[in-house]
Amino acid sequence: MVDYDEELAAETERVYLMPEIVRQRAKTIEALNLRAGEQVLDIGCGMGLLTRELALAVGPTGSVLGIDNSQPMLALAERRCADLPYIELKNESADAIPQADSSFDAIACTQLLLYLPNVAQTIQEMHRLLKPGGRIAIVETDWRNVLLECDDQPFMRQLFAAWEESIASPHLPGQLESHLITAGFSAVKVDAIPLLNTSYLLDNYSGQMVAYSLRVGRKSGAVTAAQADNFLAELKQRSAEHRYFFCVNRFLFTAIKI
Ligand SMILES: C[S@@+](CC[C@H](N)C(=O)[O-])C[C@H]1O[C@@H](n2cnc3c(N)ncnc32)[C@H](O)[C@@H]1O
Structure with a gap:
């Protein structure tokens, strides 16, 4: 299980301020x-980076509710969103969100579902919480599709496999369309x-990400100190010889509740 304590919260914030993730948020x-005036839910809002942008998009006649179950993450979000009173932040778990049916025009859920053992149930919750015509955006990653040039490919695979072992649902992108359709969503689209x-x-x-995966691998015993250093x-x-290449795809799913 990944515990978003203060250290991991601060580290995640640093990573999520990088241009790669700024672009992901823009997409x-x-x-x-x-549209101005809409009610939006951000599930697993973390440090509030996307929450804030959602709020700026709907303006003060709208509202954004951000929920997360990590207090250190919410503390960062509270600081970031303090000047926008139409953002509300709550410590709630994604599998039981205590809001009435059909409360929201749009729901965002980015890099959260991988941590949940019960993804289908959470997607059903999203469907319940959306108004008819409401839109959803989900972003997820499958680390099996990482491309990293290195001499020892089996070690690299083992490294990312060790990180995936620490999360409950690491291979979601290939399953999400089916979860969305089963929950009743229509017009499912996906973009990389x-x-x-x-x-x-x-x-x-x-x-x-390499540093983080090495740390997770060291902790689980899957990676030795010498392997990490080498x-x-x-x-x-x-990198110095212009032979470095890293790419992993994130997948942005959108769908509508008819
Ligand atoms: C990688 S961060 C993503 C944060 C944010 N969605 C973003 O994209 O900037 C994952 C977040 O999911 C939260 N989280 C994990 N499990 C959760 C659960 N069961 N209920 C609510 N939040 C959860 C974590 O606390 C963390 O803030």
Whole structure:
């Protein structure tokens, strides 16, 4: 289980401020096609980066409710959203959201479902919470599709597999359309959002993700200290020699409740 304590909350915030994820947010906002005055729910709102952008899109005649079950994440969101009183933030769990049926015009749910064992139930909840005609945007990643140039491909696969083992539903993109249709959604569409780096930098997306996966692998015992050091040294050398290439796709699903 991933515990979003203060350290992981701060680290996630750093990563989610990077240009790769700024672009992902812009695509998510665009896909929701929000109008002034709409009521929006952000499930697993984290540090409030998307929540704030949703609120700016609907303006003060609308409202945004952000829910998350991590207090450190909500503390960051509260700071970020303090100047927008039409944002409400609540400590709630995604599988039982205590809101009336048909409360929202739009729901955003980005990089949350992978942590949940009961994804189908949460998607049914989303359907219940949307008004007829309401729109949903979900972003998820499948780390089996990571492309990272390195000498030891089996080690790289093992590294990302160790990270996936720490989450409940790591392979969702291929299952989401079926979950959405089963829950009653229509007009399901999917788009890929590549997170692409051709340099190894500590402050780009892949640098952070490799560091995080190595830490998870070290903790679980799947990766030794020597393996981690050698892997990082190789990636730095590849980057210096213009032989570094990292890409993983995120998938943006949109659908409508008829
Ligand atoms: C990777 S962050 C994504 C944050 C945000 N959606 C974004 O894209 O910027 C995942 C978030 O899901 C939250 N989360 C995980 N399990 C949850 C649950 N069962 N109910 C509510 N939030 C949850 C975590 O606390 C964390 O803030």
